[in-house]
Amino acid sequence: xxxxxxxxxxxxxxxxxxxxxxxxxxxxxxxxxxxxxxxxxxxxxxxxxxxxxxxxxxxxxxxxxxxxxxxxxxxxxxxxxxxxxxxxxxxxxxxxxxxxxxxxxxxxxxxxxxxxxxxxxxxxxxxxxxxxxxxxxxxxxxxxxxxxxxxxxxxxxxxxxxxxxxxxxxxxxxxxxxxxxxxxxxxxxxxxxxxxxxxxxxxxxxxxxxxxxxxxxxxxxxxxxxxxxxxxxxxxxxxxxxxxxxxxxxxxxxxxxxxxxxxxxxxxxxxxxxxxxxxxxxxxxxxxxxxxx
Amino acid sequence: xxxxxxxxxxxxxxxxxxxxxxxxxxxxxxxxxxxxxxxxxxxxxxxxxxxxxxxxxxxxxxxxxxxxxxxxxxxxxxxxxxxxxxxxxxxxxxxxxxxxxxxxxxxxxxxxxxxxxxxxxxxxxxxxxxxxxxxxxxxxxxxxxxxxxxxxxxxxxxxxxxxxxxxxxxxxxxxxxxxxxxxxxxxxxxxxxxxxxxxxxxxxxxxxxxxxxxxxxxxxxxxxxxxxxxxxxxxxxxxxxxxxxxxxxxxxxxxxxxxxxxxxxxxxxxxxxxxxxxxxxxxxxxxxxxxxxxxxxxxxxxxxxxxxxxxxxxxxxxxxxxxxxxxxxxxxxxxxxxxxxxxxxxxxxxxxxxxxxxxxxxxxxxxxxxxxxxxxxxxxxxxxxxxxxxxxxxxxxxxxxxxxxxxxxx
Numbered sequence: 001x002x003x004x005x006x007x008x009x010x011x012x013x014x015x016x017x018x019x020x021x022x023x024x025x026x027x028x029x030x031x032x033x034x035x036x037x038x039x040x041x042x043x044x045x046x047x048x049x050x051x052x053x054x055x056x057x058x059x060x061x062x063x064x065x066x067x068x069x070x071x072x073x074x075x076x077x078x079x080x081x082x083x084x085x086x087x088x089x090x091x092x093x094x095x096x097x098x099x100x101x102x103x104x105x106x107x108x109x110x111x112x113x114x115x116x117x118x119x120x121x122x123x124x125x126x127x128x129x130x131x132x133x134x135x136x137x138x139x140x141x142x143x144x145x146x147x148x149x150x151x152x153x154x155x156x157x158x159x160x161x162x163x164x165x166x167x168x169x170x171x172x173x174x175x176x177x178x179x180x181x182x183x184x185x186x187x188x189x190x191x192x193x194x195x196x197x198x199x200x201x202x203x204x205x206x207x208x209x210x211x212x213x214x215x216x217x218x219x220x221x222x223x224x225x226x227x228x229x230x231x232x233x234x235x236x237x238x239x240x241x242x243x244x245x246x247x248x249x250x251x252x253x254x255x256x257x258x259x260x261x262x263x264x265x266x267x268x269x270x271x272x273x274x275x276x277x278x279x280x281x282x283x284x285x286x287x288x289x290x291x292x293x
Numbered sequence: 294x295x296x297x298x299x300x301x302x303x304x305x306x307x308x309x310x311x312x313x314x315x316x317x318x319x320x321x322x323x324x325x326x327x328x329x330x331x332x333x334x335x336x337x338x339x340x341x342x343x344x345x346x347x348x349x350x351x352x353x354x355x356x357x358x359x360x361x362x363x364x365x366x367x368x369x370x371x372x373x374x375x376x377x378x379x380x381x382x383x384x385x386x387x388x389x390x391x392x393x394x395x396x397x398x399x400x401x402x403x404x405x406x407x408x409x410x411x412x413x414x415x416x417x418x419x420x421x422x423x424x425x426x427x428x429x430x431x432x433x434x435x436x437x438x439x440x441x442x443x444x445x446x447x448x449x450x451x452x453x454x455x456x457x458x459x460x461x462x463x464x465x466x467x468x469x470x471x472x473x474x475x476x477x478x479x480x481x482x483x484x485x486x487x488x489x490x491x492x493x494x495x496x497x498x499x500x501x502x503x504x505x506x507x508x509x510x511x512x513x514x515x516x517x518x519x520x521x522x523x524x525x526x527x528x529x530x531x532x533x534x535x536x537x538x539x540x541x542x543x544x545x546x547x548x549x550x551x552x553x554x555x556x557x558x559x560x561x562x563x564x565x566x567x568x569x570x571x572x573x574x575x576x577x578x579x580x581x582x583x584x585x586x587x588x589x590x591x592x593x594x595x596x597x598x599x600x601x602x603x604x605x606x607x608x609x610x611x612x613x614x615x616x617x618x619x620x621x622x623x624x625x626x627x628x629x630x631x632x633x634x635x636x637x638x639x640x641x642x643x644x645x646x647x648x649x650x651x652x653x654x655x656x657x658x659x660x661x662x663x664x665x666x667x668x669x670x671x672x673x674x675x676x677x678x679x680x681x682x683x684x685x686x687x688x689x690x691x692x693x694x695x696x697x698x699x700x701x702x703x
Contacts, residue, residue: 053547141365253356256561
């Protein structure tokens, strides 16, 4: 194959060398397209070190005088930011595995098991994605209030697992399981596996890309969840990071941008790190779910 | 024991149990940092004086404070006492979510509602009913960069004020000289957030005899006074080039703006300022020197199950003694506290004489923006309308006529 392709090129030119100008143009175009996404992040990073006055003075400058860590230390010393960081982390560590477990089980059920009302139950699950959270806020609040669970993390975790994110996860897993050949189930059954065995030993190991997609959505939605913590949490020490970012204001709501942006960098870092570490898996999983689904 | 005797014993027992029960009051706020620490301390102090009452302080970010309160009220889970922001007052009062305090406060001589000037209560009053007690009464003041004034050789605004020369023509002239001699912007009247245009620009409009609404709540943005205010700002932006145009993010804290209108609480943002600054009264317009009050107040929610205790706690929070303690963070509406040497000397960054002139001296002509329940939509319409107003060579009268028509349709 390689020699056939090389034969079509002018003498002395390899495929890589021939494609170089186009690649350069492509990279330039991509770099320009990246700018609108990259600039706000760079501005946030540069501003997180500055005093409030310097932030709007010369937005992208970062001289030696600007490199001060006072904003970062103040975020931790004057506000319960460390506690709020831990809150977000532990909620994430619960919601992501639970979402993965429940969505894969529900997706398997909807894709593979036959039971009365299956399609209706699936449709009902999908409605969680279609109804805006503001509409269901009051009845949900009344339920948690009756159970005495307001001002705890329970509603934040439960609503993350069972609301729109959970429904999307079930939908993704169901679509994935539908694409897997039924012959796998039959082979498993011939070897003596039950429904659970087929799910656990055969189908789940083949579902890594779909599970990665669900994990990433669950992670992002849990980390960025603003509405549920806003409604259910009253105690500053129980707050999660999206709420914490809104707390750096003066008594009349004027924003302390230096503190907000320093905290913003700290909030964005884990998500950026997770994406950089798992970007290959992420892109593969999206591509896989797109082509097979 | 006969039945009446048993009932009597049971009733006495229940009454004793109820008497011994602690009342748990929920107090809602958006305060943060040191302000929150002070409120928590005040709550502990109140519980120490009233051992049967326990206060839990609940915190919500300012941005979504009204939204959360609305859900809590709708779910029957409203707090007992709380802060209420100026922008949310019309909605919560008209929906009956907050309690009329006048029966409890009106005749209470110790509380002395008369200590609050009428201008500070207008936002919270409907007829004889008073629905809230302001705790923060932050008038717009002029922040000015002393370094830029010195470099450009313009007279200090406080000096011009003392010579009765501090008016809008002097303001415009000072702004232009600063721009010409230093290259920095001379003045900024609007905040960075376009939706917060009223905080600053409205004081200019009022001082020229205009306004957003007249007494019948009809749009007044196209009145001669309003047009002349917009014309002044437009000239400073496009002809003098001494004021940042909409979209320009140069703010006062950067040190590249000579004068800036904002509430007194903005001084908290100037802690790290690398230049000398001061505060002065706003300039005088053709209709007087009118400044705008930024307010927040204490309310008792109608659905509170402990209304009597909630009212007592509100009286404690709104008392002169407590306001003297909170004055470090919130400019006090009580005249007795506002003029006290303790308050005037409480802000190390602002000399007592400046505070007295720029704050205490302006309250008699200060106004609160009174809006209807559709204010959010009206504000959106004005915000987008200002894009057409602040254009080079814009014909202001027809643009503002059209804006008023839009507001009337809402």
